[in-house]
Every structure is written in structure tokens, then in C-alpha cells.
Amino acid sequence: MVFYKTEEEIELIRQSALILSKAHGEIALLIKEGTSTAALDKRAEEFIRDNGAQPSFKNYNGFPYSLCISVNSTVVHGMPSNYELNDGDIISVDCGVFYKGFHSDSAYTHPVGNVTEEVSNLLSVTKESLYLGIEKAVVGQRLGDISHSIQEHAEKQGYGVVRELVGHGIGRSLHESPEVPNYGKRGQGMKLQNGLVLAIEPMINLGTRYIVQEDDGWTIRTRDKKPSAHFEHTVVVRKDKAEILTTFDYIEQVKKQ
Template sequence: MIPIKRGRDIEAMRRSCRVVTEVIEKIKQVLAPGITTAEVDQYAAHVIQSYGAKSAFLGYRGFPGNICISINEEVVHGIGGKRKICYGDLVKLDVGIVLDGWIGDTAKTYPVGTVDVEDLRLMEVTSTALMVGIAQARVGNRVGDISSAIERYVLEQGFQVVKDFVGHGVGRKLHEEPPIPNFGKAGHGPKLKEGMILAIEPMVNRGTAKVVILQDGWTAVTEDRQRSAHFEHTVLVTKKGPEILTLLEKDIELDCCIH
């Protein structure tokens, strides 16, 4: 059963998503050479608390961090620790919060200083793939339409989508139905209906799509240790088209390209 949100539930999700968007924007400001990922995680905890929210990740299935912070070859689920951020790194922040019982979930990839042209292209392709997928989040379409659009675009650009992790429905719970792979066949999967809220999140690798899990049991890295990028938005399916709930006010005009 895929949850359908209406009325006050949607407004509550808009609030939680607005907060998580502001939170990730504040966290990115401390990303600099020399800071440890543990220090970033602790700062994130402070920012989340300042909004009267809680981390949706801390303790989830035993996860020990307040956010996921993953660097370069780390694809997702990186845990704050002793690793220091260096000039030229790609840093992925995946942030989830709980506000008044509702989840806000978003992820972005940030370059620290100057990165090479292929890294910039990796980020651009991943971000664009997210928007390409979101454009398919329309009443009457199917989950496979989102998945297929993302995969097709990424492959056309010469990169690979990670298949071990997928997007998901989101609301009262961090992970709700339906799962949203970043690969698949158009016209397949559950039909999208008004009021569904989806966390769409392509993870894209420069090299192989294969990943391995480190000894901490959480951190996923690319098998060939090439770099990866990750972007995520929480999206409401409406009669008028997809509404991105995790956009900043200054970025709202970007939403027009998917209607």
C-alpha cells in the first residue's frame, strides 16, 4: 500500500522539507579543507536541533550518524569520523529530519575548492538526471517511467547509475512504498497518484556501477574507487505536475522546467 497524503499532511511535509533544505544549506557552509567529517556531523546535529527537529537517520537500523557524509569514492551512508575533508574533494551530504512527526529528506554533492572537469560534469549529469526523473513524477505515469528516464540519461552521458540503492516513498516513515530504482523499464511498476510523496535520488559513478560496503557495515564505496555523486529531492505528485518540496525559495523558478 502506497500512502497518499492530503490536506494537513501535505502542509506538514512542506514544512519538514523546507526545514531540511535550510539545514543542508547551513551545513554546506562549514565544508572546508581540514575539517573532519565527525565535526561536520556534530555541526549538523546542532543545526537540526536549532529548528526543533530531530535527525531521521540517527539510530535508524542502528546508523550512528546524524547525517550521511560521503567523500569522493564513498557513494552513500558515510559516517562522520576522523577523515578530513581535503581541497578538491566531492562531498555528499544526505540529510533527513523529523519535524512534528514528518520526514524531510534531501541530498546534494558539493565540490570543495576546485575539482577537475570530469567531476564537475559528473555532478551536473547527476543533478540533471534527478530533474529528468522528477519530470516523470506525474499522475498516471508509473515508477518505471522515473527509473527509465534517469538511467537512460545517465548512460547517454557516459556514466553509470548505482543499482544497489534506490529512492523511496517518504512521509511519517523515512522509507515508505514504493521503492524508486534509478534504472528500469518505462511503463512498469506502480501507477503514480495524486498525493504520493517520493524521495527521488540518483547516485551516479564515473566508473563501474558496482559498490562494496566497508567494514563499518554502512559506508558504500565504488568498487573501482572512482568518484560518485548523489542528489535527492522530495517530490509531491499533483494534478498540475510534480512539486519539488526541497527547493529553496531562490530556486523555485527551476521548478518551472518540469511542468
Template sequence: MIIRKTPRQIQQMKEAGRIVWHVHQELAKVIAPGITTRELDALAERLIRQAGGIPTFKGYHGYPGSICASVNEVVIHGIPGERALAEGDVIAIDLGVTYGGWVGDSAYTHPVGRVSPEAERLLEVTRNALEKAIARCYPGNRLGDVGHAVQSYVESQGFSVVRDFVGHGVGERMHEDPPVPNYGLPGTGVTLRPGMVLAIEPMVNAGTEEVRVLRDGWTVVTADGRYSAHFEHTVAITEDGPVILTKP
């Protein structure tokens, strides 16, 4: 069942999104060669709690971190640990905040120092894909229009879209209906209505779209070991079009 939010509830979700944005900005300042993913996780949790929020991810189905820290070939759900970032890495930071009972969820992929031209382009294409998806989030459009915007653009750039994992509705719970694929056919799928709030999150691989899950049950990696990128925003569908709740 798709739960549509009132304008007041969307405003409350925007407060959670404001904290998400702030934490992402602070993490971006310290991402550099030598820092560990555990240090990034500790900083994120401290900032979230200082702002009066709760790290949504921590303890979710037993997940141990406040963020997902996915480096290089890790697509999503990278568990923070002792791994130190190195020059040329890319790291996707995905984080959720619960504030006042409402969830904000977003992700950014960052270069670590100087990265290869291919990695730079992968990040740029994935970021652009998210923008193209959000631009389709008007009442009356369909989820197939949103997914097609991602898929058609990404594939035209020579990259691939992950199909095994998708975006989702978000609200009082982190995962709500409907699923939000990053692929699809125009004019198909659920019709977008005012009050729907979606976590739109292109996951784009430099090589094959195929992925596998490691033995820890969380970490998703590219099947061919090539880099992946992930960008995400929480987006409300309003009468006037999309409103990004995880960005000022």
C-alpha cells in the first residue's frame, strides 16, 4: 500500500532531510586518503545525534553501522570498518536519519583524491541520472517514466544500471511501497500522485549490471570487480512537481 503524505508531514520529513544534508556536507569535508570507513561512521552518528536525530540504518535488520560506506566495486551496503581510503578510490556514503518519527535518506559518491577519468565520468553520469529521474517526478507521470530516464541516459553513456536493487517509498519507515526501479518503459508502472515520497537512487556500474552479495549478507559488489557509483535523494511529489527533501 502506498502511503501518501500530507503537506504538513512532508514538511516534517524535510526536517529529517535537513539533518541528512548537513551530515553529508560534514563527511565530504573529511573524506581523504588515510581516513577509515569506521571513522566516517562514528562522525556521522555523532552529528546525527547532536542534531536530535536517530541513525535510521543502525540496527536495521541487524545492520551494524550508521552509514553504508561502499568503496570502489562495492555497490551498496558496505559495512564500515578498518579499511582506510586510498588515493584513487571512490566511496558511496548512504545514510538515513529519523527525526520526529520521519525518515530522510540520501547517498553521494565521492572521489578520494585524484581518480581516473573513467571514475570521474561514472560519478558525473550517475549524478546526472538522478537529476533526470527527479525531473520526471510530476503528478500523472508513471514510475516507468522515472526508471526509463535513468536507464536510457546511463546506457547511452556506456555504463549499466543495477537491476537487483531499487529505490523505494519512504516515510515513517525507511522502506515503504512502491519499489522505484532505475529502469523501465515510459507510460508503465504506478502513477505518481501528490503526497507520494520516494527515495530515488540510481546505482550505476562501470561494467556489467550483474552484482553479488558477499558472505556477510550485506555487502553488494559488482560481479566483474569494476567501480560502481550511487546517488540518492528523498523526493516528494507535489501538485507543483518534485521537491527534494534531502537538499536545502
């Protein structure tokens, strides 16, 4: 079942999303060579709880951490660990916040130090594909229009678009209907209506689209072991232009320092 949100509910998701976006900014401060991914997870949980919220991911289906941290060839659902970031790594930080009964969800892939031009382009195109998908999250369009925009932009650059993992509706539950694939055909799928809140999240591989799951039951990697990028916003379908509830502003401010 698809749940359309009232303006009051959207306001609560907006509040959740603000805490989440600020948490991403706090994490960005620590992303540098020599920092362990476990340290990022610890800071995220502290910040979220200090702001009266809960980490959405912690204990979700048994996941033991507040962040999904995916480095280099890890696509999504990577676990924080003692691994220390190295110059040239890329790191996807995926985080969710539960506040006043509602979830928000957002992800950002950071370069660590100096990354290759090839990898830098992957990050740029994946982020661009997110915003192209969001442009289609307006009343009267169809789900396939979002999916097609993401796929078209990424594949035009020769990248692989992960198909097994998708975006989703979000609200009182972290994952709600509908699923939002990052591939699809224009004009297909459900018609979008005002008040539908979606987490749109392209997962784009430098190589082929194929993935494998590690033995831990969570970590998803590219089959060819090439890097993968992941960006995500929580957005509301609106009449003329989608409303983006999460923001990367706090991350970008850190990067300018």
C-alpha cells in the first residue's frame, strides 16, 4: 500500500531530514586519511541521539550500526569497522534518522584526498543522475520517468546501473511502497501524486552493473571489484517541482573549508 503524507506529516519528515542533513555535515568533518569508519559511525549516533532522534538503521532487521559505510567497490550496506581511510578511497555514507514518528534517509559518496579523474567523474555523474531523477518527481509523471532519467544519464557515460537495489517510499516506516528502481521506461509505473515521499538513490558502478553479496549477509560489492557511487535524497512529489527534504549543504560547507 502507498501512503500519501499530509502536510503535517511532511513537516515532521522535514524536521527528521534536517537532523539527518546536519549529521552528514558532522560526519564530513571527520572524513580524511587515517580516520576509521567505526569513528564515523560513533559520531553519527552521538549527534543523532543528542538531537532527540534515533538512528533509523541501528537494529533494522538486525543491522548493528547507525551508518552503512561503503568504501570503493562496496556498493551499499557496508559495515563500519577498524578500516582506516586511505588517500584515493571513495566512501559512501548512508544514514537514516527517526524523529517524532517519521524516518528520513540520505546518502553521499565522498572522495578521500586525491582520487583519480575516472573516479571523480563517476561521483559527478551519479550525483547528477540523482537530481535528474528528482526533476521527474512531480505530479502527473510516472515512476518510470524517474527511473529512466537516472539510467539514461549514467549509461550514456558508460557506467553500470545496479538493478537489484532500489529507492523506496519512506515515512512511518523506513522502507515503504513504492520501490523506485534506477532503471526503467518512460511513461510506465504508477502515476505520481502530491504528498508521495520517496527516497531516490542511484547506485552507479564504474564497471558493469553486476553485484555480489558478502558472507556477512549485508555488504554488497561490485562483481568486477571496480568502484561504485551512491547518492540519495528524501523528496516529496509536488505539482510543479519536487521538494527535497534532505540537503547536502552541510556536507558542501565542510568541503569548502
